[in-house]
Amino acid sequence: MDVLQIDSTLESLNLHQFGVKPGTLGNVIFQALEQDPVLPGVILLAQDGSLLGVISRRHFLEVISRPYGRELFLRRPVTTLHRFITHDFLRLAGTTKITLAAQQAIARPSELLYEPIVVESQQSPTQPFYLLDVHDLLQAQSTVHQLTANLLAEKTRTERMQSEKMASLGKMMAGVAHEIRNPVNFIWGNLNYFEEYTEDLITLIQAHEQEITSPSHSLKTLKQRVDLNFILSDLPQVLQSMKTGTDRLRNLVTSLRTFSRMDESQRDSIDIHHSLDSTLQILNNRLKEGITIHKQYADDAPKISGFGGQIGQVFMNIISNAIDALLEHEAARAKAADARSDREQPLLPPIQSEEWKPCITLTTSYCDRLPTDITDDRQERAPAPGAWVSIRIRDNGPGIPPAIQRHVFDDFFTTKPAGDGTGLGLSITRQIVTEKHGGHLILRSPIVAADNTTDRSTPGTEFEVLLPTQRPPQGGVSLRK
Numbered sequence: 001m002d003v004l005q006i007d008s009t010l011e012s013l014n015l016h017q018f019g020v021k022p023g024t025l026g027n028v029i030f031q032a033l034e035q036d037p038v039l040p041g042v043i044l045l046a047q048d049g050s051l052l053g054v055i056s057r058r059h060f061l062e063v064i065s066r067p068y069g070r071e072l073f074l075r076r077p078v079t080t081l082h083r084f085i086t087h088d089f090l091r092l093a094g095t096t097k098i099t100l101a102a103q104q105a106i107a108r109p110s111e112l113l114y115e116p117i118v119v120e121s122q123q124s125p126t127q128p129f130y131l132l133d134v135h136d137l138l139q140a141q142s143t144v145h146q147l148t149a150n151l152l153a154e155k156t157r158t159e160r161m162q163s164e165k166m167a168s169l170g171k172m173m174a175g176v177a178h179e180i181r182n183p184v185n186f187i188w189g190n191l192n193y194f195e196e197y198t199e200d201l202i203t204l205i206q207a208h209e210q211e212i213t214s215p216s217h218s219l220k221t222l223k224q225r226v227d228l229n230f231i232l233s234d235l236p237q238v239l240q241s242m243k244t245g246t247d248r249l250r251n252l253v254t255s256l257r258t259f260s261r262m263d264e265s266q267r268d269s270i271d272i273h274h275s276l277d278s279t280l281q282i283l284n285n286r287l288k289e290g291i292t293i294h295k296q297y298a299d300d301a302p303k304i305s306g307f308g309g310q311i312g313q314v315f316m317n318i319i320s321n322a323i324d325a326l327l328e329h330e331a332a333r334a335k336a337a338d339a340r341s342d343r344e345q346p347l348l349p350p351i352q353s354e355e356w357k358p359c360i361t362l363t364t365s366y367c368d369r370l371p372t373d374i375t376d377d378r379q380e381r382a383p384a385p386g387a388w389v390s391i392r393i394r395d396n397g398p399g400i401p402p403a404i405q406r407h408v409f410d411d412f413f414t415t416k417p418a419g420d421g422t423g424l425g426l427s428i429t430r431q432i433v434t435e436k437h438g439g440h441l442i443l444r445s446p447i448v449a450a451d452n453t454t455d456r457s458t459p460g461t462e463f464e465v466l467l468p469t470q471r472p473p474q475g476g477v478s479l480r481k
Contacts, residue, residue, distance in 0.1 A: 004143050006151065010101055010119050011094040013140055015130035019043040022052070026074040026081055030064065033057055040116035040133040044082055051129055053082055054089045056115050087112065094121030094130075102141040105134055181253045188246050195239055202232055252281055270311055272302045272364055272391060272467075279315040286323050290330070292359040302364055302389040304467045310432045311467075315393070317429045318463045319360065322395040325461065326358035329397045356396075363392040370466065374440050389469040394462040400445040408443060439467040 004012060016039055018032060029042050041056035055078070063085060064070050073081045090108060092101055096119075105117060117137065119130040205228070215223075280293060287293060304311075333356065367388045400408065409430050433439045445461040 004098070004140060004147065006144055006147050008098050008140070008144065009095050010092060010098065010117075010132060010137075011121050011123065013098070013132060014136055015094075015119055015121070015123075015132055016040060016116075017043075017124065017127060017130050019045045019127055019129060020078055021045055021047060022077060022079045024078050026064070026076060026078055029055070029060060029078060030074055033060065038133070040131050042078070043118065043129050043131060044078060045127075045129070049127070051091070051118065053086060054116060054118055054131070055082060055085065058114065059085045087115075089115060089118055091118040091120065094119050094123070098137065098140050098144050102137055105137055180249070184246060184249050184253060188250060191239070191243050191246060195243075198235060198239060202235070205232065252284075267305045268308055270304050270306050270308050272304065272311075272389060273297050274301075275308060275311050276315055276362055276364075276391070279312055279319060282316070283319060283323065286320075289327060290358060291323060291326055292357060294359055294361040296361065296363040298364045298366065300366075302366065302391075302469060304389055304437070304469055306437045306467065310436060314429050314432050314465060315391075317426060318393045318465075321426070322360050322393060322397070322461070325397040326360070326395055330358055359396055361392075361394040363390075363394070365390050366469065367466070370440065371442060371464070373442060373444070387468055389467050391465040391467070392462055393465070394447065394460060396460040399459055400443070400461050405443060405445060409441075433465055433467070437467055439465060441465055 016036075018036075018039060018041075020029065020042055022044065032042070033039055039057065041054055041058075041060065043054055044052040046052050060081070063081060064073055073084075090105060090112075092104070101117070106113065108115070114134050117132045117134065119132050120128050121130055122128060123130075212219075276295075280287065367390045370388065409426050430441045433441045442464040443461070444464070446459050447462045
């Protein structure tokens with residue numbers, strides 16, 4: 001038996017392969033059962049190898065222990081015994097998961113509950129039918145149940161630690177933002193006065209320059225030393241730079257205050273555009289590494305009812321993953337280009353690689369119906385037309401392989417090196433979208449166009465977040481970039 005996992009199949013268990021043809025004598029089966037005490041029964045096969053039926057150990061020994069049972073069945077073909085004790089049997093594919101197989105096994109009538117199960121597997125090319133003892137199946141189910149309980153406990157513990165960490169981080173960010181906000185507001189409020197005073201002083205100095213036609217030698221020397229003309233021309237620009245920096249700092253503080261609201265208990269009206277811009281403001285330091293942001297926002301700012309801090313966490317997780325993918329792809333391309341250059345002969349011109357610039361596109365819109373590629377069962381309970389806000393976060397990276405796509409929302413799944421990721425980012429993201437806000441989260445990679453054909457001109461990955469809106473759009477929706 002293989003080491004069991006939560007998603008292990010019947011092929012991981014101890015399967016027995018003992019099949020006989022209809023002409024086989026019962027005595028052959030009796031000897032096989034005596035030699036192998038754990039053999040659960042025998043498989044009856046037709047001449048062409050197809051499955052005819054099953055005779056369990058329990059039924060076989062029960063019949064031959066009756067008066068004249070040995071004389072009647074041990075010296076006759078097994079078909080005689082099979083006609084005498086024929087009954088329905090459970091037949092499952094070897095790829096069936098243990099948990100599902102156990103559910104089907106215990107759903108059988110009580111008199112068939114402990115009958116062996118026929119498992120059809122391709123492990124043997126000559127005989128694809130195996131027998132599985134129900135006791136082994138139930139024991140394996142118990143192991144899987146314990147593994148599931150352990151994983152659930154670990155997930156709960158990790159999520160609680162993550163929640164406590166985020167709550168503590170949120171409180172700290174809120175405190176820091178509050179402490180920064182006061183002096184920043186003080187500086188911002190005084191900059192207007194400083195600008196007025198500066199303009200007045202410049203006007204006064206310029207008027208003074210016109211009035212004094214014969215300055216003293218010491219005054220001329222002082223003007224040359226301080227370079228008065230340069231100061232008069234550069235001082236307004238310095239003041240404007242101070243205003244720009246202070247304004248950016250005020251926006252960053254506002255974004256931190258918005259993102260720090262992780263422990264909200266009441267819903268509020270959320271401006272999706274403001275939430276996206278706040279997330280970009282926080283991630284601005286990473287976006288400076290050469291990633292371009294394209295905004296395709298709906299003119300009428302979408303509003304939803306929800307928890308602003310949690311929605312900000314959704315955008316933060318998705319955009320952060322997109323940034324990671326783009327930077328890794330850019331590094332891989334640079335490494336490949338260096339390796340290719342090393343292999344090139346010096347006399348030959350270098351190969352020009354295809355121009356590629358990392359970018360992330362953010363698109364918001366209203367939609368009157370849900371996309372066809374939603375995979376959950378809540379699509380049937382969709383609200384009225386025009387009741388959804390769509391937020392699409394799209395990158396032009398290499399995309400996600402299909403084998404990884406099946407697990408991106410699984411708990412603790414990550415492709416990052418140990419210590420770089422918890423594997424809970426997208427799992428928590430889907431939980432916030434679906435459970436906390438009644439929405440949908442769709443992954444597309446490569447990106448599929450509206451007609452369900454692959455849009456090969458724009459490869460990459462797209463996450464579409466669909467959230468119930470407070471109001472349907474009025475008329476058409478135009479986009480502003």
